[in-house]
Amino acid sequence: MKFAVEEINANPDLLPNITLGIKLFDNCGAMRRAVEGTFWMLSGGSKSIPNYQWQEKTHLAGIIGDSGSTRSILMAQILGLYRYPQVSFFSTSPILSNRNQFPSFFRTIPSDEFQSRGLAQLVTHFGWSWIGLLATDNDYGQFGIQVIKQELLISGACVAFVENILSEHPNKNAPQIVKTIRESTARVIVVVSAAFHFMSVLEELLKQNVSGKLWVASESWSTSAVLSNKRFQQILVGTIGFAMHSGKILGFSEYLTSFHPSKYPDGDFAKFIWEEIFLCKRFVNINNGTTQCTGGETLESSLTIADFRLPFNVYTCVYTFAWALKSLLQCKPGAGPFHHGECAKISSFRPWQLLHYVKNINFQADDKTQIFFNDKGDPPAIYDIVNWQLGATGNLEQIIVGIYNSSAPSGTTLILDSTSIKWNTGDLQVPYSKCSPSCPSGFQKVTIPGKPSCCYECAHCPQGKISNQTDAVECQQCSWDMWPNQEQGRCLPRAPEFLSYKDPMGVSLAAIALFSSTIPVYILMVFFCHRTTPIVRANNWSLSCLLLLCLSFCFLCALAFIGYPQPVMCLLRQVAFGMVFALCISCVLAKTITVAIAFKATKPGSMLQKWSGIKVSYSAMGICVLIQLCICVLWLSHSPPFPEYDTQTLSRVIIVTCNEGLSGVFFWIMLGYLGLLAAISFIFAFLVRHLPDSFNEAKFITFSMLAFLSVWVSFVPAYLSAHGKNTVAMEVFAILCSSWAVVICIFVPKCFIILFRPNMNSREHLMKRDKEQK
Template sequence: MAGCSLPSGNTGGSINSPGDVIIGGTFQVHSKRVDQDQHFTSKPTELQCQIFAIEFYQTMRALIFAVEEINADTEILPNVTLGFQALDSCNTLRRAAQGTLSMLSGGKEAIPNYHCHDGTPFAGIVGDSGSTRSILMAQILGLYRYPQISYFSTSPVLTNRNLFPSFFRTIPSDEFQMKGLAQLIDHFGWSWLGILAIDGEYGQFGLQLVKQEIINSGACVAFAETILTSQPDRNAPHLINIIKKSTAKVVIVIASDTDFVVVVEKLLRQNVSGHIWVASEAWATSDLLSEERFKGILLGSIGFAIFHGKMPRFGKYFNSLNPSKDVSDPFITEFWEQTFACTWPSEKNQVIVMDNATISPCAGNEMLYVQPSEEDQRLSLNVYTAVYAIAWALHNLLYCKPGTGPFYLGGCANISSFQPWQLLHYIKNVNFKTRDGRQIFFDSAGNPPAVYDIVNWQVGARGMLEQVTVGSYEFNGSSGKSFNIDSAKILWFNNNTQIPPSQCSPSCPSGYRKVIVPGKPPCCYECARCPQGQISNQTDAAECQPCSWDTWPNLQQDRCLPRPTEFLSYEQPLGYSLAFSSVFLGLTPLVILGIFVCNNKTPIVRANNYSLSCLLLLSLFLCFLCSLGFIGYPQPEKCLLRQVAFGMVFALCISCVLAKTITVVIAFNATKPGSRLRKWTGVKVSYCVIGFCIFVQLCVCGIWLILSPPFSELDAETKPGIIIINCNEGSATAFWCMLGYLGFLASISFIVAFLARCLPDSFNEAKLITFSMLAFLSVWVSFIPAYLSARGMYTVAMEVFAILSSSWAVVGCIFVPKCYIVLFRPNMNSREHLLGKSRIQN
C-alpha cells in the first residue's frame, strides 16, 4: 500500500467523528490563502490560510448539528449512527482535491483506488461552496459514483450528467437564477444596465446567461466587464472608470463578496454613488459587505438570496459552543478571537498590544450570543438539507425489502457494506419534507426546486446594512415562473421609495413610438409622433396602431374617438343661411309673376311674349327651390334626384331665355316688308325650342341614371379625422356633360342676344338677356375651379351658391328693370311713350 500512496500533505484543519456511516464535508472556513513564490529547488511550503469566515464556519457547524440531530432522532436511521469528516478547503483547488482523495481513502493520506475506513462505509460528500472546486471534486467522485451534494455551487455546467453523474445540490442552478435576475430587471422597468462578473465558471457562465435573458426581454447591456480574481486589485480601476462613464445606473454583479469587496472599496474611495447594485446569491447576504462604511455605496441594493427557511434549534446549539468543550474543533479558537475581538495569549504574554491598541486576551468563559440570524442561516440551511438528503437516502436503503429492491432480482443493499452507486440510486429518488414544511427532491439534472428570496439592502437599527426580504422567486416545470415582490417594502438609495430609472433614452409617452437610431443599441432610441390616423396607448410603444375607418385619434394620439360626420346641415350657420336665401330669393320670381299678372295689359309686360316670361319666372322659382335638395342629410333618394332636378329646371330656364332671344330676332325681322318670318312669330316656335332643349337634357340625365346613378357615400379619406357624408355623382362624366350642356345653352343665348342687342325696338330685351347670360356664364365658369378645390360640405355649398347666384342674375338682369318701370315709372309703361322712343331711335 505504501508504494501506491501519494506524498503525504496537510489537508488543512478538519473535524472528525466516527460512526456506522461516514459523511464528508468541505467548507471554505478561510476565505484567503497566502501564495508564496515557488523556486522548485525545495519542497513547496504548505498553504497558509487567512481571514476566518464566520458564515462558512457556521455552515460546517450546520453539518455537525444535522448529524447529531439525526443520530438523536428515532424516526430516521434508528440504530445507525452517522459519523462525519469536515475539513477546510481554504478557497483552493489543491485543498479541495486533497481533501476529496483523503476522505475517499479513509485516512490522512490520499491513496487513489484504496479505502481504509476499516469497514465503515463512506456515504458521500457535502460540498463544496465554489463551483470551480465542486467541478474538480465531481470529476473525482463521479469516477467512483460517490454522491456529492453541494450547498453553494451554482454553475450550470454541473447539470451535465455525462460529465458529473453523481453531483447534486441544494441550491438552484444559475440557469434559474439568471432567468430570475432578468425578470427582476424587467419588473422594475430597467432597460439600460451593466454587468460585472468574476472570471471563473460561476461569473462567466452567469454573465452569458443573464445577458442573453436580458436581451431577450428587450433590455440592453451597456457594458459587461470581468472582475479579474488573479489580480490583487481585481481590475477595479478599469471597472470604476467604465461605471463612471456609463449612463447605466443599474449594475448586476455576479461575484463572491470577497472579490466584489475590492471593487466596493475603490468605489468608496472615489465617492462613486447613486447606482443600484443587483446582487447574485453569492453576495446578496454578505456580512463582509454589510459594514456601515459601505452603506453610501450599497444602500438600496437588491438581489437574489438563498431561501431562508428555518432551523429552530440551530441558534441554541451554536451558542452552546465553547473552546473548553469542543477541543476537537481546530477552528473554534479563531472563531472565538473574531467574535470577541480578543486573542489567545501565549504563556509568556498575557496582554497583546497591536497598532497602539490594547487587545484583551481571550478567557474562554465569555458568553457566546451570536444567534445566527435568518440571513446567516441561508447557507447553513442548505448544508442541513444536504445532510438530511443523504440520511433519508440511507434510511430508504436501510428499509429496503428483499425481493422488491431496485437492484438485480429485486435485491437490496446492506447498510454496513453498500456500494456508492447503490446509495446514488436512492439519492436520485429521495423525496422528503423538511421541518419547516418544504418538499425536497432532485430533478434529473440533480437540481432542487428553484426557490429564491429577493432581498433589499437597508440600514438597520445599529447603522449596519441589513438584508430585508421583500419578495420571492420560484421556478418549476408545472406552473412556470412565480415572481412576487412587495414594492412597498423596498427602499432605494437616499431612502427613496420611487423606483430609480435606468434608461439609455427617456420613455416615449403615449402617442409616440420608438425610432431606432442606426449604430446604437435598440434601447438608445428617439421618440417620434405617431403618423396621422394612428395611436399608441402605452409608453415605449414599438409601433403605432391604426384606428378603424370610423374612428380617429384624439389630439394626444393615445386613443381612438368616433369620427365626427360632416355634411351641409340645416343646423349649421352656412346651411341655414343658404336655405333661408333659397326660400327668400325663390319668392322673388313669384312676386314678379304676381306683378306681371296684375299688369298683364300694359305694353311692357305684354311685349316679348308674355307667356314665355311667365314660364321663365316659374322655372326660376324652381331653380331657387332646387338648391334646397343640396342641404340636409344626403339620403339615397335625395342623392339620386338632386342633380337631375337641378339640370332639368336650369335647362328649362335657359331654354326659355334662348326662346325669348330667338323671338326678339324673329319679331324684328318679321316687320320688314316682304319678310317670310311672319308665320314664325307665334308661340309655337318658342315652345318647340324649349321642348327640344329640355329633351336633350332629359336624355343626358336618363342615361346617367340608368348607367351610373348617384348614390350616398361615407368619405373617410378626403378630410383626416372626419367622415364626410356626401353624394357620389356616380359618373363624373355625366355630371360635367349635364353642366356643360347648360353652359352650351347659355352661350348660344348670350351670342344671339349680343347680336340682337342693337335692334331698333322699344321692347327689345336683347340687352337684358345679354347681361343676364354674361352673369350666368361668369358664375358657372368661376364655379368649376371652386368646386374642384373645395372639400366636404363646402363642395355642396359652392354648388348651392352658384345656383342661387346664377338664378338671381337672370332675375335681376331681365325682370327687375321691367318691375321698376311697372311700379315706379308708370308713365313709361305706355304705348305712346314706347312709340315715341321708337321714332327717336329710328
C-alpha cells in the first residue's frame, strides 16, 4: 500500500497537485476492533463518535479492507449507510456481492462463487466423473463445496463422498475423513479449506500411509508454503488448483530489497516490519532466542520475492481510488454525472459522489490486466492454475500451468498447458477417476439401480443402432440409407440391391433369355421351310406360328425384370408377362381344342363339324386373352405397381423392388388365371392323348402343361421365401423354365423328325402308321 501511494504521488499525470495519504488501523483480527476502527475512520479523529466527523484538513476518500470476509461484512454494513466506498483485497465471501445489503462494497479478489464454478470446470475438463469433496465446516468451505457439487452434477459427474473438516474439534475429524478417503474408489478429491485446517488431514494421511490420491486445491491453500515442505511431498505431489492471479508490480522487488528503517526515522511501522522479518529486537538483548537488531541486516539475503499475489490485490485497491479521483478531477461542469450535470469538487466531495466513480473505474494494470467492477462490485475473476511439482531443493513448487478468466469469451475461460502438468503418477497421462470403466464405441451405458448415474454397466447397442463415442448414454439409429458395421461403432452406406445387368446372375439370365428367344424364331423358320410337309400341316400351321412368336416374346419379357426398377418398368413388366403368357397358353388350349374337335368331327353324323373351323380356335383364344386383359386393367387402375425401397428385410442393403400394390393380390390373381388356363389345357390334352390321329399333339401338350404347372407350383414357395434380387431372379427363372417346357415338349420332337428323320415326314409313313393304329 505504501509503495502504491508513493508511486501515485510521484506520477504527475495521474493526480496532479493532489497528494494521497493513508491512515492505518490494526483490528488485531477482532470483530469488535473492526467496528471500532470503522467508526474511528469515519469520525476522522482520535475519538470514535457515530454520525460525527472531526474537522480536519485531510479528506477521507475511502477505506481499503478488511482481509477477512466476516469483518468486511460488519464494516460494509456500516459504510454502506454512509455510502463510503470500501475496497477489500482478500474478502471472498459471495454474500458481499449482495448490492442491497452492501451497496458500497467492492473487492479486487474474485468471489468464492467464481472459484467454485471454476474448480468444477477444471474437474470436468480432465474427464473426472467420480469425485470426493472435502471442506471446512465454516461459510467458506460449505458454500464452496455446495456450488462445486451442484456444478459437477449439472455436468454429469458424480460425488463419491462429502466430508467436513470440523474446525472446532481437536483432531478436526481427520481419522473419519481418512477412513472415507482410503475406502473410496475416487482418485480425485477437491479440497476447499484453509491450509492450517487441511494440515490435520494430511498428518492423518501420513500416519495411516494413504497415498495415490490427486488433490484439487482451492486458492486458500494452493500456494501454501507450510504444505510445500518435504514432509507432505508423497501425498501432495501432482496437486492442481486455483491460485490468486499473480500480477506484475513494476519496481516493487527493488522497493522491498531497498527497504530500511533508517529511511523512515519517524515511522514505528517500518521498525516493526524489520523486527518481524529478522526476529530481532531494537536496543535490547533477550535470552529467548531473539537477538538485537543491528541495522546491518539486508532484505535481499533474507527475503525471496517470488509471489506478488496478495500484494497485487492491495496495489490494485489503491489504484482503484486513484483512478476514481482522477475521473472526479477531470469532470467538466455541465457534463457531470450528478444533478443538472454538476461535478463534485476535489476538496469537498461527498462519499456517494466518489462512489459513483469507483463503480465505473476501468484501467489497465502493469501486466495488461483490465481492472473494472461488475454490477455486484466484483472484479473479473482471474485465477492462475498451479501444479505442485518437485523442485530442485526437494520441496514442492507451484508451477503456473494455465489461467481461468471468467470474462473471456465462451470456450476460452479455461486455458491449460497440458504438456507442463506433472501428475502424481510421474507422467503426463491424466489420472483416471471414474466409478465405472468407459464404455467403448458400440456400447451404451446402463445405470445400476440404487447407485449414482456415474456407476453403470456397458451393454451392446441394440440391433440396427450404433454409438460412435465412448460412454454413450444412448445408441443412435442409423438413417434409412445406412447400416451399422459389425462393431456397431459407425454407420456405413447401404448399397442398393436389384437384379442388375452388372450382376453375374443378371447377366447370365439376360444372356439365356436372349439366346432362348431365338430358338422359337429358328423353329418358326424350320416350319416355314417345311410348311408343305405332313407334320407341319397336320398340327394347325397358323396356331403353331402364333405360339412360336408368343414363346419368343415370353423369353424376351424376362428382360423387363432385369435392371433398375424404373416406374414405367414396374407398371409394364408384370402386365407384359401376364398378357404374353396368357396368349401363349391360350394358343396351346386352342390347339388342344382343335385336335379334340377335329377327331370328333370326322365321325359320321357328328354335330361338331360346324365347330371344326379355325374361327372357333381363335375365338376361344381371344376370350381367354380378354379375361387376362380385364384383370390387368383393373390392376393398373386400382393399385398399380410402383418402385419401393425395402430397408427392413436386409440390414446391409436397400432392396429396390417393385411393390405390386394391394399386397400383390392382383399379381396372384393373374398368376392363378394362367395356372387355370394351363390346367384346362392339361385336362383336354390328357383326355385326347390316345386319339388315333397322325402326328397327334395331345401327348406333347400334356407333358408341356404338366411341366409348365410343375414349374409355377414350385415357384410359389420359392418366391415367397426369397429376398431381394433373388425374388426377381426366381420369377425370371420360372419364366424361362416354363417357356422352355413348352418349346421342348411340343416343338422339339417335330423339329427332330423334320431335320433328322425326314422319312417319317412323308405321306407313305403317315398311311402306314394309320393302318398300324387301326
